[in-house]
Amino acid sequence: MSGLLENTSTRAIGADIGRVDGPAKVTGTATYAFEHQLNAPAYLHPIQATVVRGRVREFDTRDAEAVPGVLTVLTHDNAARLADIGDAELAVLQSDEVAHRGQVIGAVLAETPEAARQAVRLVRVHYEERSHDVRFSAARTDLYTPGEAEDDEQGDLAGAMASAPVTVDHTYTTPMEHNNPMEPHSTIAVWEDAGLTLYESTQGVHSVRSTMAELFGLDPERVRVIAPHVGGGFGSKGPLHPPVVLAALAARLLPGRPVKLALTRQQMFDLVGYRSPTIQRVRLAAEPDGRLTGIGIDVTAQTARFKEFLEQAGKPTEVMYAAPNRRITHRLAALDVAPPTWMRAPGECPGMFGPEVAMDELAVACGVDPVELRVRNEPGTEPASGRPFSSRNLVACLREGARRFGWQDRDPEPRRRMEDGWLVGTGVAASTYPTGQMPGSVAAVRFEDGHYHVRIGAADIGTGAWTVLTQIAADALGVPVTAVRLRIGDSSLPSASLAGGSTGTVSWGSTIVAAAQAFRERHGTAPADGAEARAGLPDNPNRERYAMHAFGAQFAEVRVHADTGEVRVPRLLGVFAAGRIVNPRTARSQFIGGMTMGLSMALHEDSVVDPRFGCVVNHDLAEYHIAANADVVDLQAHWIDEADPYVNPLGAKGIGEIGIVGTAAAIVNAAYHATGVRVRELPMTLEHFL
Ligand code: MOS
Numbered sequence: 001m002s003g004l005l006e007n008t009s010t011r012a013i014g015a016d017i018g019r020v021d022g023p024a025k026v027t028g029t030a031t032y033a034f035e036h037q038l039n040a041p042a043y044l045h046p047i048q049a050t051v052v053r054g055r056v057r058e059f060d061t062r063d064a065e066a067v068p069g070v071l072t073v074l075t076h077d078n079a080a081r082l083a084d085i086g087d088a089e090l091a092v093l094q095s096d097e098v099a100h101r102g103q104v105i106g107a108v109l110a111e112t113p114e115a116a117r118q119a120v121r122l123v124r125v126h127y128e129e130r131s132h133d134v135r136f137s138a139a140r141t142d143l144y145t146p147g148e149a150e151d152d153e154q155g156d157l158a159g160a161m162a163s164a165p166v167t168v169d170h171t172y173t174t175p176m177e178h179n180n181p182m183e184p185h186s187t188i189a190v191w192e193d194a195g196l197t198l199y200e201s202t203q204g205v206h207s208v209r210s211t212m213a214e215l216f217g218l219d220p221e222r223v224r225v226i227a228p229h230v231g232g233g234f235g236s237k238g239p240l241h242p243p244v245v246l247a248a249l250a251a252r253l254l255p256g257r258p259v260k261l262a263l264t265r266q267q268m269f270d271l272v273g274y275r276s277p278t279i280q281r282v283r284l285a286a287e288p289d290g291r292l293t294g295i296g297i298d299v300t301a302q303t304a305r306f307k308e309f310l311e312q313a314g315k316p317t318e319v320m321y322a323a324p325n326r327r328i329t330h331r332l333a334a335l336d337v338a339p340p341t342w343m344r345a346p347g348e349c350p351g352m353f354g355p356e357v358a359m360d361e362l363a364v365a366c367g368v369d370p371v372e373l374r375v376r377n378e379p380g381t382e383p384a385s386g387r388p389f390s391s392r393n394l395v396a397c398l399r400e401g402a403r404r405f406g407w408q409d410r411d412p413e414p415r416r417r418m419e420d421g422w423l424v425g426t427g428v429a430a431s432t433y434p435t436g437q438m439p440g441s442v443a444a445v446r447f448e449d450g451h452y453h454v455r456i457g458a459a460d461i462g463t464g465a466w467t468v469l470t471q472i473a474a475d476a477l478g479v480p481v482t483a484v485r486l487r488i489g490d491s492s493l494p495s496a497s498l499a500g501g502s503t504g505t506v507s508w509g510s511t512i513v514a515a516a517q518a519f520r521e522r523h524g525t526a527p528a529d530g531a532e533a534r535a536g537l538p539d540n541p542n543r544e545r546y547a548m549h550a551f552g553a554q555f556a557e558v559r560v561h562a563d564t565g566e567v568r569v570p571r572l573l574g575v576f577a578a579g580r581i582v583n584p585r586t587a588r589s590q591f592i593g594g595m596t597m598g599l600s601m602a603l604h605e606d607s608v609v610d611p612r613f614g615c616v617v618n619h620d621l622a623e624y625h626i627a628a629n630a631d632v633v634d635l636q637a638h639w640i641d642e643a644d645p646y647v648n649p650l651g652a653k654g655i656g657e658i659g660i661v662g663t664a665a666a667i668v669n670a671a672y673h674a675t676g677v678r679v680r681e682l683p684m685t686l687e688h689f690l
Pocket of ligand 1: 203233234235236238342343344345346499500501502
């Protein structure tokens with residue numbers, strides 16, 4: 001594949017350009033899903049199951065229907081029948097079965113949100129309750145191997161463990177965690193003769209369109225999904241969840257009238273997925289100098305009994321370190337719970353916690369510096385596949401991070417530094433995330449009124465897509481950014497893949513490059529008004545030949561109060577090798593956003609399930625703690641120049657997720673250095689040090 005936009009000067013890519021949607025956002029005029037002004041909307045509030053498992057015998061809705069302003073109570077009795085698309089989570093109100101507590105079993109439609117909410121409280125539901133089981137444990141006897149992750153074994157890990165002079169064999173755990181984007185999931189659904197219009201908070205308008213069209217048996221052309229601005233998603237707005245289906249079912253009962261649904265923060269903990277808890281047995285076998293002879297991870301995760309989702313936490317162990325003996329396994333516990341889903345860096349984020357803490361334990365056991373230990377175990381090719389890396393600069397990230405962080409003066413002995421009653425330590429961990437590309441995008445370029453109008457149904461979930469796609473289009477056309485008018489966030493635009501797997505910028509950007517090239521070939525540099533061209537995302541044959549990943553190094557300073565166990569993280573510093581950086585300002589926000597979420601994971605986030613009630617009991621931001629400004633002191637993200645000619649025409653790798661990967665391990669490793677106490681479970685709270 002040719003290098004970056006070879007025939008044009010690259011003026012906009014790499015420039016520190018402020019968000020093109022920034023003024024609209026800070027003036028409150030950027031329209032989020034719930035804010036679209038439509039005539040005479042009705043409001044929807046879900047009815048949620050208060051048993052964990054069973055079936056609804058009967059609804060008593062008399063009191064609810066007597067509330068002034070109530071229009072309709074929606075249940076499985078009057079909901080439209082949906083097509084079976086093989087996704088039980090989306091079969092909303094299709095039967096009387098209850099598969100998890102909090103499941104949507106109905107909804108009230110009313111003239112005001114207050115009336116809808118009050119009426120829901122007055123609905124009496126009689127259940128036939130069955131016994132339930134929500135206990136997550138690696139000791140369960142009914143764990144199974146999911147079809148998408150067969151055991152992966154190279155060599156003989158058990159043999160390596162038995163004969164190695166140094167071994168590490170510990171179990172690490174990460175808890176259930178919930179996505180809490182600033183904007184809760186919300187929908188406005190309008191059902192008219194022409195079809196269904198959805199104003200939706202989503203990571204992908206076209207995937208919403210195709211899924212909803214299938215469910216409701218409509219031609220996709222009759223479904224329109226609009227999402228110009230989205231207040232975060234982190235994966236929870238990638239796959240569809242029940243609320244959007246519920247809103248469309250309700251809108252069908254009120255043809256012509258917009259139906260508005262905004263989840264409460266508490267409903268977010270029941271209805272839009274979460275990160276599965278993981279239990280990770282990590283085994284490392286090594287020579288005395290730290291060179292690995294074996295590496296293994298056995299992952300246990302949970303899924304819903306009625307819908308399978310696998311948190312692929314073993315994945316990064318395929319990529320990270322050289323070792324002749326390797327074993328990666330996944331087991332699932334199927335429970336009476338809501339289905340887990342994507343949460344920022346699914347797989348890699350929890351899956352780099354156990355192994356990167358274990359590497360720190362190995363460094364201690366061998367008396368080798370933890371930066372040096374990782375350098376010693378650099379593979380020449382991708383360990384599990386044997387393919388060459390398109391580029392791999394983990395060592396450069398570790399070296400550059402060590403230099404910037406001031407690692408060279410570190411006394412490796414734990415519990416040596418005490419300042420004003422605080423034990424102080426530093427730690428490091430590596431980071432990685434695959435460089436993907438999603439198929440299916442098309443972009444159009446049209447010249448009109450002196451501007452290049454670039455259209456693609458991409459989603460900006462707060463990442464900066466509005467801005468970076470404008471930059472990419474400008475360079476691909478060889479014009480200033482001011483000559484480009486971008487349109488995204490609407491399924492009436494050419495089809496776009498999802499904002500997920502850190503693939504948005506590279507998939508849409510490469511598509512825009514192809515469309516710009518097609519435009520220039522056809523119309524030259526002085527196009528007539530109305531000149532137009534479009535192109536789809538070209539195949540990249542290099543994807544078969546090379547292993548493509550971004551890498552990073554995370555450094556942390558941690559203070560643990562010697563008397564109270566209170567933990568503080570005064571410094572976090574990440575250095576990333578993520579290919580070409582399209583916009584340093586929005587990229588930095590992505591990296592530090594990920595690192596902040598990693599800090600949050602390290603110290604706070606923990607969804608607590610009460611096995612008696614089968615639900616998360618700390619289901620709001622008062623009790624489910626996330627990092628706040630006071631947690632973040634000195635947070636730095638840097639990157640190294642990385643030219644990768646193989647990944648895509650931009651030479652860019654995804655950056656939305658790598659920032660969270662490895663952060664929690666670096667913090668836990670720093671806490672060990674501070675205190676001599678090895679924490680192997682998250683979150684790392686003060687009781688670990690008392
Ligand atoms: Mo991201 S968790 O792949 O949407």
